[in-house]
Amino acid sequence: MIKTKSGNNPKISQGDIYRNIDYIENVCENNGIIEVSKIEFPLIVILSQDCDLTWDYKNRYGRPKKNNQDKFMFSILCAPLYNVEHLIEGNHLELLNQKMQIIPKYSKRDLSTQYKALINNEIPRYHYLEFPKRIPIVPSVIDFKHYFTVSTKALKEKKDTSFVCKVAELFREDITLRFSNYLSRIGLPS
Amino acid sequence: MSDYSGGKFSEYVDETATVPISEIEAFTPSTPQELVVEEKMYGINKPKRSVIRARITHDKD
Numbered sequence: 291m292i293k294t295k296s297g298n299n300p301k302i303s304q305g306d307i308y309r310n311i312d313y314i315e316n317v318c319e320n321n322g323i324i325e326v327s328k329i330e331f332p333l334i335v336i337l338s339q340d341c342d343l344t345w346d347y348k349n350r351y352g353r354p355k356k357n358n359q360d361k362f363m364f365s366i367l368c369a370p371l372y373n374v375e376h377l378i379e380g381n382h383l384e385l386l387n388q389k390m391q392i393i394p395k396y397s398k399r400d401l402s403t404q405y406k407a408l409i410n411n412e413i414p415r416y417h418y419l420e421f422p423k424r425i426p427i428v429p430s431v432i433d434f435k436h437y438f439t440v441s442t443k444a445l446k447e448k449k450d451t452s453f454v455c456k457v458a459e460l461f462r463e464d465i466t467l468r469f470s471n472y473l474s475r476i477g478l479p480s
Numbered sequence: 481m482s483d484y485s486g487g488k489f490s491e492y493v494d495e496t497a498t499v500p501i502s503e504i505e506a507f508t509p510s511t512p513q514e515l516v517v518e519e520k521m522y523g524i525n526k527p528k529r530s531v532i533r534a535r536i537t538h539d540k541d
Contacts, residue, residue: 324533324535325531325534326531329528330527330530373526382526382527383526386528386529
């Protein structure tokens with residue numbers, strides 16, 4: 291189980307978890323009708339480096355006002371959280387018409403080797419998170435293949451209404467270390 | 481993806497203006513256009529796709 295903090299600071303931080311965040315898929319115009327296609331993720335975790343987020347915040351809102359925007363970030367990196375029960379059934383993206391891999395939970399009467407590897411964070415692609423009871427989030431998984439960015443300004447505007455909790459420093463570092471390892475893996479020809 | 485600095489969208493809003501998409505909401509209250517928004521939502525508790533359609537028309541009055 292991870293540790294979390296509940297305080298909602300004005301600054302967006304690495305490890306913050308937000309609910310109902312939109313990813314803009316596409317914007318197009320046809321005969322005067324603008325069509326915006328977006329995916330709403332029920333929960334996301336912030337992956338951007340905390341020092342970058344701190345400097346962005348200080349540069350934007352600090353006093354006295356800076357005379358440049360050198361530390362501004364256009365967007366913030368984040369990853370969706372999926373309900374682990376949906377993920378192992380491979381149906382967590384069914385509303386996006388995507389079938390995903392099934393991870394069997396049981397083998398005979400015991401937990402399967404694959405499932406145990408998942409919840410012990412032994413599969414590089416996934417990061418399992420179990421939250422304290424006071425946090426209203428079911429056991430969840432980050433899929434490191436899925437990440438996107440949200441506009442810094444847009445996320446700041448949604449912060450007060452969408453903030454759920456903050457993953458404690460040690461556990462958030464674990465997430466970003468495993469994410470960066472996964473991202474920097476080298477695909478060698480077989 | 482369309483280029484909003486030209487083409488029909490700009491013509492609908494203001495023949496002389498260059499209007500980026502981010503300014504649509506800011507643009508509508510102060511100008512004689514009508515914004516029609518249609519949103520379709522699918523599903524709950526899992527990531528879901530929505531499509532928002534907005535049509536900007538001239539106010540004939």
